[in-house]
Amino acid sequence: MSQLLTAAEMRDVEAAAIATGEVTGAELMARAGAAVVAAIRAEWEGELPTQPRAVVLAGPGNNGGDGFAIARGLRDLGWSVRVLLAGQAGALPPDARAQHDRWAAGGAARGAVLPLTLETLRDEPAADIYVDALFGIGLGRPLGGDLARVVAHLAGADGTLGLYQPRMVAVDVPSGLDADSGRVPGDPAGAAAVRARLTVTFDSPKPGHYLGHGPDLCGRLVVADIGLAHARARQGAARGLAPARTRVVPPLGIADPRRSVWPDIAGLLTKRQGHKYQHGHAMVLTGGVGRGGAARMAAKAALRIGAGAVTLGCPPAAVLESASHVDALMLHRVPDAAALTEALSGGRITALCLGPGLGTGEREAALVGAALDWGGAVLLDADAITLMAGEATLAAKLHDRCLLTPHPGEFRRLFPDIAGRLDDPDPSLRYDEAADADAQARSRAAREDLAAQRGPMMSTLDAAREAAAHCGATVLLKGPATAIAAPSGAAVVHRAVYDRAAPWLATAGAGDVLAGLACGLLARGLAPPVAAELAAQIHVDAALSFGPGLTAEDLPRQVPQVLARYLAP
Numbered sequence: 001m002s003q004l005l006t007a008a009e010m011r012d013v014e015a016a017a018i019a020t021g022e023v024t025g026a027e028l029m030a031r032a033g034a035a036v037v038a039a040i041r042a043e044w045e046g047e048l049p050t051q052p053r054a055v056v057l058a059g060p061g062n063n064g065g066d067g068f069a070i071a072r073g074l075r076d077l078g079w080s081v082r083v084l085l086a087g088q089a090g091a092l093p094p095d096a097r098a099q100h101d102r103w104a105a106g107g108a109a110r111g112a113v114l115p116l117t118l119e120t121l122r123d124e125p126a127a128d129i130y131v132d133a134l135f136g137i138g139l140g141r142p143l144g145g146d147l148a149r150v151v152a153h154l155a156g157a158d159g160t161l162g163l164y165q166p167r168m169v170a171v172d173v174p175s176g177l178d179a180d181s182g183r184v185p186g187d188p189a190g191a192a193a194v195r196a197r198l199t200v201t202f203d204s205p206k207p208g209h210y211l212g213h214g215p216d217l218c219g220r221l222v223v224a225d226i227g228l229a230h231a232r233a234r235q236g237a238a239r240g241l242a243p244a245r246t247r248v249v250p251p252l253g254i255a256d257p258r259r260s261v262w263p264d265i266a267g268l269l270t271k272r273q274g275h276k277y278q279h280g281h282a283m284v285l286t287g288g289v290g291r292g293g294a295a296r297m298a299a300k301a302a303l304r305i306g307a308g309a310v311t312l313g314c315p316p317a318a319v320l321e322s323a324s325h326v327d328a329l330m331l332h333r334v335p336d337a338a339a340l341t342e343a344l345s346g347g348r349i350t351a352l353c354l355g356p357g358l359g360t361g362e363r364e365a366a367l368v369g370a371a372l373d374w375g376g377a378v379l380l381d382a383d384a385i386t387l388m389a390g391e392a393t394l395a396a397k398l399h400d401r402c403l404l405t406p407h408p409g410e411f412r413r414l415f416p417d418i419a420g421r422l423d424d425p426d427p428s429l430r431y432d433e434a435a436d437a438d439a440q441a442r443s444r445a446a447r448e449d450l451a452a453q454r455g456p457m458m459s460t461l462d463a464a465r466e467a468a469a470h471c472g473a474t475v476l477l478k479g480p481a482t483a484i485a486a487p488s489g490a491a492v493v494h495r496a497v498y499d500r501a502a503p504w505l506a507t508a509g510a511g512d513v514l515a516g517l518a519c520g521l522l523a524r525g526l527a528p529p530v531a532a533e534l535a536a537q538i539h540v541d542a543a544l545s546f547g548p549g550l551t552a553e554d555l556p557r558q559v560p561q562v563l564a565r566y567l568a569p
């Protein structure tokens with residue numbers, strides 16, 4: 001499973017399934033409820049008393065409806081269950097109302113529903129499990145009033161985190177978290193949302209489970225099948241989005257690490273016999289004297305990932321320095337842009353990497369210009385991005401064989417308008433259509449997709465997509481969950497969170513290695529979005545395989561192990 005659905009897409013899929021008559025909304029809600037009950041039993045197995053007690057917090061929409069279905073499911077298992085409802089039963093949407101009525105039919109003793117207020121919640125005797133069914137994918141704005149206080153209390157504002165978080169299961173998303181962006185409307189710090197030990201979502205994960213505060217708030221993420229796979233595939237195909245517009249990589253739910261990558265990974269990486277230049281020739285530009293380390297690290301990574309040959313392009317004064325460091329790399333003097341153009345015009349170089357440790361002077365700006373004028377595969381990182389941010393005519397040369405790998409700060413420099421909207425805590429400030437007239441000219445289809453995918457808050461994924469559509473190149477926006485977007489609108493979220501969290505990867509030089517891996521793959525002929533996706537994965541797998549204590553220099557050395565795992569028969 002590898003598809004990510006925004007809230008709007010999830011609604012589409014549900015509506016399409018219901019419209020064909022193959023399932024009803026009520027049935028979907030019953031399946032959702034049953035899936036959460038099963039996930040609770042699995043998660044807390046062996047930890048609960050003989051007759052556990054649950055408190056279900058039900059909200060005013062269908063998430064609340066799931067809550068009533070869960071309450072009934074737990075009661076049927078012999079649990080003692082209390083439901084606290086935010087709002088009036090009469091105002092619930094029909095499916096949720098029906099679940100409420102089935103629950104309440106248990107009578108005052110077995111099916112009691114109390115109004116949810118901070119007071120009623122505080123007065124409740126402690127429970128073994130709390131079910132957060134307040135808001136799911138329908139959260140549309142910042143929480144306010146008493147509900148905001150309730151959520152703040154659940155989130156630990158009163159020193160109560162230790163009481164709730166270890167016992168909290170969130171239905172679909174922790175309430176307060178925006179399912180599309182991983183942001184918390186009205187609270188950039190993310191404190192105004194429930195913190196769960198377990199989150200059970202339905203059919204497909206949502207971007208917000210991986211981006212922003214999502215992983216922190218969700219705890220463990222379970223994706224439950226509620227029988228919508230066919231409707232999802234049909235819906236995707238109908239929109240021309242098949243097989244999947246936004247994927248999460250590696251795909252979920254496959255334990256075998258060799259298969260936790262997409263099926264043709266071995267095909268992409270296996271070297272067939274042939275001359276070294278048949279596997280591509282990458283050139284990595286270095287900075288001046290004493291500044292070559294970053295580029296050398298990138299070059300080693302490019303070599304490890306299987307580029308047939310790698311040449312360091314150095315300013316003349318720095319040739320000697322690099323020569324004393326690395327034997328397997330070739331060296332080439334690149335005094336200026338004209339020399340670079342000449343080197344590239346020979347037809348041997350199949351991909352160029354520039355940025356790590358490059359410098360940001362006039363010579364380097366001219367190098368970026370020459371690299372982009374070449375028209376071949378170019379990876380632009382670090383200083384190259386900073387240079388483009390300062391010089392609009394450089395950025396205007398970007399094309400679809402380019403791959404940009406900014407960290408958030410570099411992204412902000414190069415795309416200040418997009419980043420400005422991304423930073424804004426006000427969810428009413430959405431994707432700005434007028435500002436994107438350029439992208440409109442480039443690709444109407446991509447734009448329409450962007451519109452269809454948009455939620456109430458902009459995400460880093462939206463930002464990468466907008467940036468890619470805007471500049472016409474593939475953009476890899478770094479983060480714990482890396483967002484990679486092609487100009488066509490196709491995108492992936494690389495999940496280095498949950499079981500793939502590698503916090504030790506935040507080490508100096510790790511970004512240079514990522515650039516080198518991606519450049520090596522470009523040199524081997526992979527298209528920029530594929531090279532980016534694969535490089536991000538190998539980068540994280542290398543970090544996971546080394547473990548804590550990692551330095552950037554260790555990363556290229558881990559690559560053979562990682563490849564061996566992928567390529568094992």
Ligand SMILES: NC(=O)C1=CN([C@@H]2O[C@H](COP(=O)(O)OP(=O)(O)OC[C@H]3O[C@@H](n4cnc5c(N)ncnc54)[C@H](O)[C@@H]3O)[C@@H](O)[C@H]2O)[C@@H](O)CC1
Nearest residue numbers: 025028029032061062063135136137138139140141142172
């Ligand atoms: N048939 C279906 O549609 C299914 C829905 N499912 C559940 O339904 C959920 C989506 O249901 P809904 O679309 O009703 O959305 P939610 O239940 O997430 O929330 C919508 C309700 O909350 C209110 N609301 C939104 N933001 C608010 C705020 N800041 N302050 C106060 N009130 C606010 C809305 O006005 C609306 O009443 C999913 O997350 C999932 O849990 C599942 O049962 C699967 C089937």
Ligand SMILES: [K+]
Nearest residue numbers: 132135171173
């Ligand atoms: K919830």
